[in-house]
Amino acid sequence: MLNLSKRARSISPSATLSIDTKTKELIASGVDVINLSVGEPDFHTPDQASLAAISAITKHFTKYTAVNGIVELRQAIAKKLLEENHLQYTANEIIVSTGAKQSLFNIFMTILDPLDEVLLPTPYWVSYPEQIALCDGIPVPLVTNESTQFKITPTQLEQAITPKTKAILLNSPSNPTGAVYTSSELHALAEILNKHDLYVISDEIYEQLTYGVAHESIAGLPGMRDRTFVVNGFSKTFAMTGWRVGYVAASEQLVRAMSSLQSHTTANPSSISQWAALGALGTFNLQTVTEYRARRDFVVAMMSSFDGIQCIQPEGAFYVFPNAAGVVSKRYTSAHGDSCVIKSVDHLCELLLTEAHIAVVPGTGFGAPDNFRISYATSLSQLELANKRLKTFFNQVE
Ligand SMILES: Cc1ncc(COP(=O)(O)O)c(C=O)c1O
Known part of the structure; x- marks a missing residue:
């Protein structure tokens, strides 16, 4: 064998x-068994999404789409980013993928050369280190615990940076800790990331679910937009885990590189799911x-x-x-x-x-x-x- x-x-x-x-x-x-292990909402997918999907089927929107997603969805995502996150992106600066999991994999494949280091605050979502390693990168743990509410400090970040450091992964609100970075904490980190010219992968998939500190995207801070990949998706906010729709907003050059990669792996995400996602936007309760x-x-x-x-x-x-x-x-x-x-x-x-x-x-x-x-x-x-x-x-x- x-x-x-x-x-x-x-x-x-x-x-x-x-x-x-x-x-x-x-x-x-x-x-x-009482299952407290699952990472998916127990709510239903909004009817607006399901009906949009049914309509896509009956209207025969069941063929290949643009690799980076239908323009209607990318425009609607750009509008959402502007209105909800105060981030300015055009539809060409957005790529839709088969779940945020694929979005993240596209990013690592696009930016990592062998032995490039990615700073990874612990505790981390399980797929980050595996994906980084699959792309020949080195995940470098930045260990946190209860004493800092599971958040990294600016000193810790600065001390971990080496000439091989390419990027940092930030996940706020976090899976598994639920930690949310405040605006001033993000400003302090952004200053160091700018100084050292690093990419930031900002996984914001739980952005709507905050109970005190409101979510803020690090991409909106001075100097951050073009070094940040804003990752988001429909799984958690809209209870659409099975539909498999995620997206990245980044500079056009980065989005073009990810689209080329995606054109040879999955090509577009499911056409039906894309219409469902468009139906879901704006329905968060x-x-x-x-x-x-x-x-x-x-x-x-x-x-x-x-x-x-x-x-x-x-x-x-x-x-x-x-x-x-x-x-x-x-x-x-x-x-x-x-x-x-x-x-x-x-x-x-x-x-x-x-x-x-x-x-x-x-x-x-x-x-x-x-x-x-x-x-x-x-x-x-x-x-x-x-x-x-x-x-x-x-x-x-x-
Ligand atoms: C932090 C985080 N990022 C990304 C994902 C991937 O989400 P999906 O691929 O369903 O869009 C998950 C799913 O559990 C997650 O918890």
């Missing part, structure tokens, strides 16, 4: 998708934020009530990222009397799944092995049920 390529052998499967697979297997075998905020408050209070768990209050996205280092080395004893020492937070997550039937994602895949991620993109009634199970579980830990 011939070997797989080194590249294929180097990829780890997505930690979030593999816990999801395990959870679904348990559910299929009849176990009633602020009530969603109120609902998520209530859930966040519930989960933070719930997690903070357990011994050994430290849980800071996130300002955005739909995740809470508790630190469970204080539970490691304690003993769990089940109702049947079986007992074991909790070896790590990964082990704790395994026990939560098999004993309490609660699925969460271990922090290891996010570069933070002391933490785990809870998604509250699920109803309050499910979260209340989870609370009961977790109480029972943590009562059996000592």
Whole structure:
């Protein structure tokens, strides 16, 4: 049997998708698991999007489109960026792709030469380091923790820059921590990024979901526009994970390079999904934020009530990222009397799944092995049920 390529052998499967697979297997075998591992909204895709998609099918908009997306959608995205983010882009400075995941991959493929370094604040979304490595770049972790609310400091940034540094990845609001950079924090980082002439990949996919500090795009700060790739998509804001539509706004030269690349990989994203995305724009319901905020408050209070768990209050996205280092080395004893020492937070997550039937994602895949991620993109009634199970579980830990 011939070997797989080194590249294929180097990829780890997505930690979030593999816990999801395990959870679904348990559910299929009849176990009633509460799934707090998923990174997708429990709301429905807006009707305006679904109806636009149906209309696209009946009107036979089912053929290849321009590689970078239909002009109607790119114009509408440009309008959205201007009105909501105060960013000025033309339709030619926007490329639509098959999910923000592809947008990010296009960026790394376009800017990285072998051994170029990309500064990557930890905890990070699982796909960033894998994608950077797949493009022969080196992800350089900038470690953060609860003490800075999971945000990097200007000094930390400046000290990490080397002659090989090409770019920094910023994800605000963040998956998995929910951290949101304030305007003054962004200004301080922007000053250093300008000084060192670096690219910025600004993943703003959770921009609408903030509960205190409003989202601001770093691309709008002085000197930043032409060095920044603004990444966004329809998955989280419009509950359209399955439609696969994401986009990047950047200077025309960068967009042209990404379009050439995309022309040889997927070409255009699904024509039907593009019309659906156009239908979705402008329909975001602020009530969603109120609902998520209530859930966040519930989960933070719930997690903070357990011994050994430290849980800071996130300002955005739909995740809470508790630190469970204080539970490691304690003993769990089940109702049947079986007992074991909790070896790590990964082990704790395994026990939560098999004993309490609660699925969460271990922090290891996010570069933070002391933490785990809870998604509250699920109803309050499910979260209340989870609370009961977790109480029972943590009562059996000592
Ligand atoms: C931070 C972040 N960026 C990008 C994505 C990719 O989103 P999609 O490919 O569904 O547009 C996700 C999805 O989980 C995410 O959490």
